[in-house]
Amino acid sequence: MSLLRPLLEPVIQPALDKATAIIPMHWQIRGAHAFQGLKQRAGRARPIPVFRETPLPDVSTLALRDIDVSNPFLYRQGLWHSYFRRLRDECPVHYQGNSPFGPFWSVTRYEDIMFVDTHHDLFSAEPIISIGPQPEGLELETFIAMDPPKHDVQRQAVQGVVAPKNLAQMESLIRSRTADVLNQLPVNEPFDWVQKVSIDLTSRMLATLLDFPLDQRHKLAYWSDVAASPPEATGGLSNTDEAFDVATDMARTLSLLWREKEARLAAGEEPGFDLISLLLANDSTRTMINRPMEFMGNMVLLIVGGNDTTRNSMTGGVLALNQFPDEFAKLKKNPALIPNMVSEIIRWQTPLAYMRRVAKQDVTLNGATIRKGDKVVMWYASGNRDERAFDEDPDRFIIDRKNARKHLSFGFGVHRCMGNRLAEMQLRILWEEILKRFDHIEVLEEPGYVQSNFVRGYTRMQVKLTAKT
Amino acid sequence: MGQITFIEHNGTEHVVNIEEGQSLMQAAVDNDVPGIDADCGGACACGTCHVIVDQHWIQATGGIQADEQGMLGLTPEKTETSRLSCQVTVTEHLDGMVVRLPEFQM
Numbered sequence: 249m250s251l252l253r254p255l256l257e258p259v260i261q262p263a264l265d266k267a268t269a270i271i272p273m274h275w276q277i278r279g280a281h282a283f284q285g286l287k288q289r290a291g292r293a294r295p296i297p298v299f300r301e302t303p304l305p306d307v308s309t310l311a312l313r314d315i316d317v318s319n320p321f322l323y324r325q326g327l328w329h330s331y332f333r334r335l336r337d338e339c340p341v342h343y344q345g346n347s348p349f350g351p352f353w354s355v356t357r358y359e360d361i362m363f364v365d366t367h368h369d370l371f372s373a374e375p376i377i378s379i380g381p382q383p384e385g386l387e388l389e390t391f392i393a394m395d396p397p398k399h400d401v402q403r404q405a406v407q408g409v410v411a412p413k414n415l416a417q418m419e420s421l422i423r424s425r426t427a428d429v430l431n432q433l434p435v436n437e438p439f440d441w442v443q444k445v446s447i448d449l450t451s452r453m454l455a456t457l458l459d460f461p462l463d464q465r466h467k468l469a470y471w472s473d474v475a476a477s478p479p480e481a482t483g484g485l486s487n488t489d490e491a492f493d494v495a496t497d498m499a500r501t502l503s504l505l506w507r508e509k510e511a512r513l514a515a516g517e518e519p520g521f522d523l524i525s526l527l528l529a530n531d532s533t534r535t536m537i538n539r540p541m542e543f544m545g546n547m548v549l550l551i552v553g554g555n556d557t558t559r560n561s562m563t564g565g566v567l568a569l570n571q572f573p574d575e576f577a578k579l580k581k582n583p584a585l586i587p588n589m590v591s592e593i594i595r596w597q598t599p600l601a602y603m604r605r606v607a608k609q610d611v612t613l614n615g616a617t618i619r620k621g622d623k624v625v626m627w628y629a630s631g632n633r634d635e636r637a638f639d640e641d642p643d644r645f646i647i648d649r650k651n652a653r654k655h656l657s658f659g660f661g662v663h664r665c666m667g668n669r670l671a672e673m674q675l676r677i678l679w680e681e682i683l684k685r686f687d688h689i690e691v692l693e694e695p696g697y698v699q700s701n702f703v704r705g706y707t708r709m710q711v712k713l714t715a716k717t
Numbered sequence: 718m719g720q721i722t723f724i725e726h727n728g729t730e731h732v733v734n735i736e737e738g739q740s741l742m743q744a745a746v747d748n749d750v751p752g753i754d755a756d757c758g759g760a761c762a763c764g765t766c767h768v769i770v771d772q773h774w775i776q777a778t779g780g781i782q783a784d785e786q787g788m789l790g791l792t793p794e795k796t797e798t799s800r801l802s803c804q805v806t807v808t809e810h811l812d813g814m815v816v817r818l819p820e821f822q823m
Contacts, residue, residue, distance in 0.1 A: 366762045366784075400790055411793035412820040654754050660762035662787050669821055 273499040273540045277386075281492035284385040294384050296480050296488065297348040299699070307331045312339050317354055317627065318347045318379050320483025323601070323704050325696035328641060332356055332630035341616035345655055348483070349380035352604070352623040353616070356630040358637030360657065362615050364626050366661040368395055371605035371624055373663060378481040378702055379625055380491040381606055382489050390545035392553075396662060403666065405530040406523060406546065409457060410670050414521045417428075418456070422674055425452050426681045433713060441711045446562040453674060454554050458547075459522035460505065471498055472555035475548045482702035487605040495544065497547060502547050506537050523550055557599040558671050560705035562678060563695070564597030565589075567709065568645040570691040575647045583683050587649035590675045595638075595655030596645045601704050603659060628656040630703060719812025723750045723768070726820045737809060741802035741816070742766040752818040759803040764788040765822035766802040767795075771815040777784075778805045778814075794819040 287293040301321050307330045315331060335342045335356045355361050361470045364371050376393045377380050391402035408414070429448055433439065444595065451465040460468060475495040477484025486494075502524075502691045509524050519525040527533040527546070536543045569576040579585055605624045618624060632655050634640040640646060658665035665671070682689070689711050696707035723731045723745055733748035745753040745766070749799050754765035770778055775798045785804045789795050802816070 362760060362762065366760060396787060402785065403789060406792065408793055410823075415821065467778075503725070653754060654758060658756075660757050660760065660761075662791065664763055664791065666791075669823060 249438055266402075270403045271542070273503050273537075276498050278490060279498045280385045281489075281496070282491070282668055284488065287384075294381075294383070294480070297380075297483075299479060299483055300349070301699070309335050312342070313345070316344050316347050317340065317342075318349050318352065318483065318625075318701045320346065320699050320701045322701070324699060327631065329633065332627065332633065334630050335366060336630060336634060336636075341614045341618070343616070347379075349480075350623070352379055352625050353618055355613065355624060355626050356628075356634075357614070358631040358634040361626045361628065361631040362660055363613065363657055364624060365603075365656075365663070369661055370608055370611050371601070372608050373399070373605060377603045377605075379602070379623070380478075380481045380483075382481055383478045386491055386495055387541065388545035388548055389539075389542045390549040392549055392663060401532050402542075402546070405533040406526055406550070407666050408526050409521065409523050409550075410667055415669060415673060417521070417672060418670070419677070421456065422453065423677050423681065426674075426677050427447065430681055430685055433662070435686075435713050435715045438710050440710050441566060441689075441705050441709045442559075442563050442695075443708070446559040446706075449562065449674070449678065450555050450559040453558070453670075454551060457523055457550065457554060458502075458505070459509075459520060459524065460484045465498070468551055469559075470494070471548075471556060472551045476552050476556055476703050477700060479700075482700045484698075484700045484703070487548055498547065499540065499544060503537060503543075506543075523547075553665070554670075556703050556705055557665075558674055560599040560703070561593050561597050561671070561675055563706040563709055564599070565593040565675065565679070566711065567691055567695060567706075568596050568687050569689070570592060572645045575645055576688075579647055579679075580683065581688075583680070585647050586674070586676055586679045586683075588649070588652055589656060589679065590672050591652040592645060592647055592649050592659045593675060594671070595632045595649075595652055597704065598629040598632050598655075598657045599704055600657070601702055602627045603663070626656075628659070685716055686713050687716045690714070718809060721811060721813075722815045724815065724817045725750075725752050726818055735807045735811065737807060739807050740756075741768065741800075741805040741807055741811075743803075744807055745802060746753070750818075752822065753802060754822045755761055755803060757803075761785055761788060761801060761804055764791050764801065767792055767819050768800055768802045768805075768816040769794075769796050769819065770798045770800055771817075772798060774811070774814045774816075775800075777810045792819070792823040794821065794823070 299320055300632040304325055304327055304600050317331055327532055341359045353365055372395050373393050374395055391399045399640035428519045447469050451469045454468045455462050455465040471494050474486045474490055477486040478491055506524050510528060513519055513528060519529050602625045607618045607622045607624055609620050635642055640649060658668045692712055698705040698707055718737055719735050720732050721735050731750045733744055735744050742755050742759055746755055757763035758764045778800055785801050787800050
């Protein structure tokens with residue numbers, strides 16, 4: 249949908265399409281922002297929930313119907329294990345009728361999640377995959393939240409960015425950047441692993457995928473953080489004005505990048521393997537710039553998808569090895585375990601807690617009757633700790649766990665993570681390079697946790713390195 | 718019952734014995750053929766047991782369902798004769814078949 253539509257409702261469609269193609273995208277977003285402000289002042293906007301943190305009760309004191317796993321403080325307060333264990337055991341397909349995000353079903357067991365994820369004929373990914381809606385006026389169109397066949401067309405246009413040829417080329421680049429970052433770290437003194445390693449490495453990678461100026465890579469991380477944390481969508485900390493400001497800046501910066509690429513291609517330059525070049529090379533996406541919500545949606549998808557996930561797995565791996573020191577010893581003795589450990593890190597961390605669907609018809613799932621139109625949340629974070637699927641104590645971090653690769657963190661079915669192999673490669677290389685240099689990474693205090701029901705991440709984690717002797 | 722040859726992307730060949738009724742993916746996994754990840758365990762839901770069937774054998778592997786077509790559409794290495802090996806049932810008609818593995822399982 250065009251951003252201008254609410255402003256120009258009575259104008260006919262061809263005129264609208266023409267307008268969106270001519271008026272710079274960031275002006276359109278400004279316009280939508282102004283319109284949203286008017287709506288708010290007139291009391292016509294949708295109310296936005298406000299979250300204040302209070303200590304959550306022990307789950308054993310709650311009635312089943314009062315359990316609300318959408319609470320954005322559940323992860324931060326370390327209570328999610330017990331809440332989800334109770335649901336898995338007592339009410340695996342659970343209805344919460346009264347959350348700040350509206351009513352929703354929680355699917356908590358591995359097998360049931362697999363069923364929902366692989367039945368896109370029964371469960372739609374539209375209009376969005378967070379529990380709550382996107383900010384009003386900023387409803388982006390992205391293929392993670394589209395059903396086939398439209399999904400297939402859009403995904404196929406961009407998945408070449410992680411094709412084998414590209415991955416092979418990226419490996420040496422990732423290794424040299426990882427080495428650079430690790431070589432500059434202080435030894436024997438405290439520093440924040442999140443800032444200095446996880447954020448820096450993932451934003452460098454994103455800059456490469458987008459052919460974005462490396463010295464401005466901090467913007468990508470900031471945009472991603474804001475895009476993933478509207479309170480009404482995920483219970484996060486961004487606000488509507490900030491979201492519109494970021495969208496405006498993104499639109500301006502990325503459409504400039506697009507136009508520059510377009511001009512260089514027109515002048516006969518060989519197309520690169522970055523995302524924008526790929527979109528420009530494909531007939532179905534060549535004019536995407538004229539469809540702002542779709543253009544922005546694809547950019548946000550790649551930026552969020554390649555940012556929070558890998559970033560928090562980079563931090564989570566260090567934390568896990570500190571909580572399970574025997575595994576650290578096992579790893580040092582046998583670095584050949586790194587690839588399997590990478591899968592185990594992604595299982596243990598589950599950097600995105602869930603994906604949301606909407607039932608397209610009445611469906612009976614594990615005894616519960618889900619009605620057409622109901623929201624259905626597949627809690628990957630719970631399925632990855634399901635005792636029925638992971639028989640070796642699923643809460644433990646075991647780097648040589650036999651079936652670590654079957655984790656749900658990438659999703660299954662047509663929406664399976666597009667960047668999974670790139671993510672695994674980044675994490676594998678990070679650990680290979682860490683083991684070459686350091687004998688120990690000590691976590692010095694409890695890390696800071698992100699406020700969100702979606703992103704399971706870290707705001708800071710103080711560590712101290714010991715050099716290899 | 719017979720044999721099927723899996724050829725890795727680097728050219729390494731693996732000749733495995735097959736059993737009637739099992740899936741081609743299971744035959745590969747049981748015989749430790751590297752490069753068949755099968756993350757979803759055979760649910761046609763991950764695309765990591767992708768094989769490229771020799772032209773002469775593609776008919777014998779049977780029909781392809783929409784689900785499999787959809788998952789194959791997600792891999793940049795898809796070819797005309799691509800199959801998900803978890804969706805191919807081994808029969809005596811496949812004795813002697815040759816399949817190649819892609820560079821990456823996506």
